[in-house]
Amino acid sequence: MAFTELPLRKKVSTKLFILTTIWWLGALLAIFFTLSLLWQLEGAGGAINDAGSLRMRVYRLVILDQSDDKVPVLDAVEDFTNVLTGIVEGDPKRPLMLPQEDHIYWQAESVLRAWKDQILPNLIENDGTPFTYEEANAFISEIDALVKMVEKSNASTLKRLHFYQDLLIILVVAGSLTMLYILFHLIIRPLQRLNYALSLAEKGDFSYRETLNNREDEFGLLSIGYNKMATRLEALYRGMEETIEEQTQDLKQRNSELESLYTITSYLHNQHDIKIICEGFLASIMPIVHADAGAIRLHDYNDQKMKLIAEVNLSEDLQNSVRCQHFDHCYCGKFAQTESISEEMAIQDLLEKTPPCQEGAFKALNIFPIFYDQEKIGIVTLFSHDGKAFSEAKKNLLNSLSNQLGVAIGGVRLMERSRKMAVLEERNIFAQDLHDSIAQILNFLNWQVQMLEKALKNGHKEEARENLAFIKDGVKESYENVRQLLLNFRTPLRLESFSYHLEELIKRFKTQTEIEVNAMVDASNIHLSDKEKLEVVFIIQEALSNIRKHANATKVSLQIYTDEKNYIIRVTDNGQGFAEEILTEKSLEHVGILIMEERAQKIGGQLAVLSEPGEGTELRLIIPRKEAKAEHE
Known part of the structure; x- marks a missing residue:
């Protein structure tokens, strides 16, 4: 159970609040009564002082009444009347008041009536009868009786004041002792017992159980919680060695399994x-x-x-x-x-x-x-x-x-499939190369043989010799194409020197064609894989082969350079060129272009062929640089 779930009446804070409130109310009442009595004593003291001064004023009236000048008498009468009326009616501002007792009130009324009915008329009417000492003494005796009654009441009030003061002292002392006892019983002693239990737990002794759980307050809940904690920790300590051993074995097993x-x-x-x-x-x-x-x-x-x-x-x-x-x-x-x-x-x-x-x-x-x-x-x-x-x-x-x-x-099966696919792909390329070169020439030779037979049949020796020369050229070109194919497939799969193989391609091309080649190659900045270099060699080789067979060029330029994002390979010639629209036909006559495009796609490059009839041809291969692509990503 949480502290917030305890009933309000069972909480220690509630008990302390009620006891503090009772003590506070008792002290407040005692202080209130003490102040009230002090106020009454102060008012009664003022009444005693004014009543005592009335006796002096009576004798003064007797003396003033002996003279013929009545003006001082009237002033004295007015002053006496005001003082006596103030005593009877009271004045909270001074304070001035008579004790709230009936006999004192009656005595004050009796003094006031005697003044108004007997003394005052004689002093004001001026009938020649003087105000005598005998009359004054009789009136003063009434005033003395009032003063004694007020003094007696004041003494009684003073006793009550002392009683309330003593009661307040007793309340303060008793309340303080009670609060100390309650605080010790409700808070300090339980805290000491819980502190003792915690000190034992700190030393590793969890056998002690706190008995405050019979209390239905916050400390009872703390005691229950401590006992549960001690029981749990005691069980944990007792089984710790077994648990550590089990965890160690489990960890060893897991490490062994991972290894x-x-x-x-x-x-x-x-x-x-x-x-x-x-x-x-x-x-x-x-x-x-x-x-x-x-x-x-x-x-x-x-x-x-x-x-x-x-x-x-x-x-x-x-x-x-x-x-x-x-x-x-x-x-x-x-x-x-x-x-x-x-x-x-x-x-x-x-x-x-x-x-x-x-x-x-x-x-x-x-x-x-x-x-x-x-x-x-x-x-x-x-x-x-x-x-x-x-x-x-x-x-x-x-x-x-x-x-x-x-x-x-x-993975092994996938590698085997990849190898088979690679073999099939090379076979397909080989078949395409055969078709693109030898098959076309054989077709040409077949046509020339037919023309030769026709010339011989018709007896056209000159035409026959011309056809025979064409056949010889065709056989020679077929031989060159077969030799070129063999050289292509003898290219090593792992290029140790990219520049060396490019030089070999150019040298071979010059030997075959006697065409001038202007090579501007900066291979030191070409960072390609061996497979990518091999594909580039094949593409350049196919481009030179196409120039040799179709371009009728006299100059060829090979440029390899880099910019911020790409490797760029350009092969240009000044040959007869062709209309670019024929490349869209994808006919068997342009298998070489298709093969170069496929090789370019394998290495993530783009191949473009730019040509115009009579303006030569440019082949441009653009390969993105891997480091530039990585920075962009």
């Missing part, structure tokens, strides 16, 4: 033969899971079979078992057709009456799928003689390793 995963994964991705990969995989995982035998089979969905690729400790009968090769003839094949991640089963529980693996004295098998690109391409089967089950951690590790095996197998 195995890293080692096996590194091995898988450094091999390029599926059989070697699978044999190494089995040899690596069997010691990890203490398997007695193992096999890897890959699926052939066309024949509905599983091909044994690698095995360890399997008998020849089990290796060659026909039932283990078909999907529907054994349990492994049925598992291969399911969506299961892994499977563990005792061999005697298999559906077959006598499965082949039981003949090898195996009691249990574990099957793990091999996935590549979300497709199950095979299975890993591990056999054991003791029938001991694999832990979940071992199963997860084997599933991860099997997936890595699938990636490695898929």
Whole structure:
């Protein structure tokens, strides 16, 4: 329970507030009564002083009444009347007041009536009768009686004042002692006990339990919380060694699994033969899971079979078992057709009456799928003689390793497909080159042979000799084309010197054509891969071959340079040129251009052919610089 959920009446703060309020109200009442009594005493003191002065004023009236001058008498009478009226009526501003007692009020009224009815008329009427001392003494005795009553009442009020003052002192002392006791009982003592419990906990002693939990306030909740904490910490301390040992073993196991995963994964991705990969995989995982035998089979969905690729400790009968090769003839094949991640089963529980693996004295098998690109391409089967089950951690590790095996197998298969595609592509290029060169010349020779036969038949010897010269030139050109093709395919796949091969191309071209070549090549700044350099060589070679065969040029220029973003290769001639529109026809006569475009696309370049009839031709190859592309990205 949280502090905020405690009932208001049970909170320590509520108790302290109520006690403080009671003490404060008691002190306030005592102070109020004390001040009220002091105010009454002060008013009664003023009444006593004024009443005492009345006696002096009476004797003064007696003396003034003896003289003939009545003006001072009238002034004295007025002053006496004002003082006496003030005593009876009171004056809060001074303060001046009579005690609130009936007999005092009656006595004051009696003095006032005696003054107004007896003394005052004699003094004002001036009938010749003087105001005597006997009358004055009788009137003064009434005034003295009033003063004594007020003094007696004042004494009683003073006693009550002393009582309230004593009560206030007692209240202060008793309240302070009570508050100290309550604070000690409610706050200080519980804090001391909790501090003692915490000091024990700090020393590692969690056996102490606080008994404040029988209190239904904040400290009771703190006590409950401390006891729970101490119980929990005591349990943790008692089981800490076991927990540390378990965590250490678990960490060792995880490190071992990660090391195995890293080692096996590194091995898988450094091999390029599926059989070697699978044999190494089995040899690596069997010691990890203490398997007695193992096999890897890959699926052939066309024949509905599983091909044994690698095995360890399997008998020849089990290796060659026909039932283990078909999907529907054994349990492994049925598992291969399911969506299961892994499977563990005792061999005697298999559906077959006598499965082949039981003949090898195996009691249990574990099957793990091999996935590549979300497709199950095979299975890993591990056999054991003791029938001991694999832990979940071992199963997860084997599933991860099997997936890595699938990636490695898929990668090898992909490399094999790539090699086959490369061979097919080179064959296609070779066929295109043959078609572009030899096939056209053979067609030309066939036509010239027909013309020769016709000339000989008609007896046109001059025409026959001309046709024969054409045939000789065609045979010579065919020989040159075949030689050129052989040189092309003898170009090394790894170019050690880009400049050297460019020089060889230019030298060969000059030898074949005797055409002047102006080469401006800065190969030192050309940072291309070997494959990209090879494609560039092939494109330049094809461009020079086209010039030799078609351009009728006398000058050729080769420029290789760089700008901020691209490598630029330009091959220009001053030959006869052609209309660029014919390139859009994509006919067999322009296979060379198509091949150059395909090579340019392979290395991410752009090929452009610019020509006008009679204006020569320019071939421009632009290859983006990788460092410029990386900075842009």
